[in-house]
Amino acid sequence: MAKTKIVTIANQKGGVGKTTTVINLGHGLAQMGKNVLVVDLDPQGQCATSLGMKPEEGAYYLLTMGVKPQETQFIKQYVRNTGRDNLWLIPGDQTTNAAQTVINAREYPVSWIRETLARFTSNGHLDYIILDTAPSVGGIQERALWAADLAVIPSSTEYLATDGVKKVARTLVSLQREKGWQGALIGVLPTMFRGQLNEHKASIDELNKGFPGKVLEPIHRATTLSECPGEAKTIFKKDPESRSADEYSAFVKEVYRY
Numbered sequence: 001m002a003k004t005k006i007v008t009i010a011n012q013k014g015g016v017g018k019t020t021t022v023i024n025l026g027h028g029l030a031q032m033g034k035n036v037l038v039v040d041l042d043p044q045g046q047c048a049t050s051l052g053m054k055p056e057e058g059a060y061y062l063l064t065m066g067v068k069p070q071e072t073q074f075i076k077q078y079v080r081n082t083g084r085d086n087l088w089l090i091p092g093d094q095t096t097n098a099a100q101t102v103i104n105a106r107e108y109p110v111s112w113i114r115e116t117l118a119r120f121t122s123n124g125h126l127d128y129i130i131l132d133t134a135p136s137v138g139g140i141q142e143r144a145l146w147a148a149d150l151a152v153i154p155s156s157t158e159y160l161a162t163d164g165v166k167k168v169a170r171t172l173v174s175l176q177r178e179k180g181w182q183g184a185l186i187g188v189l190p191t192m193f194r195g196q197l198n199e200h201k202a203s204i205d206e207l208n209k210g211f212p213g214k215v216l217e218p219i220h221r222a223t224t225l226s227e228c229p230g231e232a233k234t235i236f237k238k239d240p241e242s243r244s245a246d247e248y249s250a251f252v253k254e255v256y257r258y
């Protein structure tokens, strides 16, 4: 029985391509025949809208309910069929903010998100669970990183944006050293890349310096990618022959190989 891998996509910054990466990674793996569950832990609920679905309070219940069989049954009602083979979604919405408050008030351990996801990993039906996260401090993001077998940090090359990357990387190091995190960083994924611009090249150089050997092949800035959420399509459906599809496909294979 294959082990379910949890993949967490995180950055302290918004607008760096986290949700775009989650959706396309999820669909890419699903198209390879893997069973994939995307869980939207960002209160903005954009995983749902990007897939043409409605934001709902699934993440809230996942994060706040216990692990009794009847609670699991309740939470499983929120596992939505995305209308794409092998790809499911637990949608989130603004109630995820309240879950963050509950988690902090009840002082749930750093292992909590991994524990609440165990109901989906224990039977081996799923190959991957992909967590989209919000740029928040502590709370959900920290627990989502601790839950990860594999972590990816997308980073826009539009500015020297290594700050947000470094914060997540520092969190990972402290989770590893102090809290027994067992996962691995697949790498930093440069996004919105424009190779003809010096700032963008400088940004890649800086990432390479900060994360030697851990900088993945960049995803170029492309209008077609920015049009995907509005059309509720992944790049593999919207524009399968595009460079963007090739780039995300290469990223999917990178994660698959890990």
Ligand SMILES: Nc1ncnc2c1ncn2[C@@H]1O[C@H](COP(=O)(O)OP(=O)(O)O)[C@@H](O)[C@H]1O
Residues within 6 Å of the ligand: 013, 014, 015, 016, 017, 018, 019, 020, 021, 046, 191, 192, 193, 219, 220, 221, 222, 223, 225, 226, 227, 228, 229
């Ligand atoms: N490589 C890209 N080229 C152009 N637009 C992009 C690219 N990646 C993401 N976008 C767009 O940029 C915006 C922010 O991306 P998103 O994935 O929502 O970031 P985050 O989840 O980190 O906030 C969205 O409108 C998205 O469609």
Ligand SMILES: [Mg+2]
Residues within 6 Å of the ligand: 018, 019, 020, 042, 046
């Ligand atoms: Mg997002």
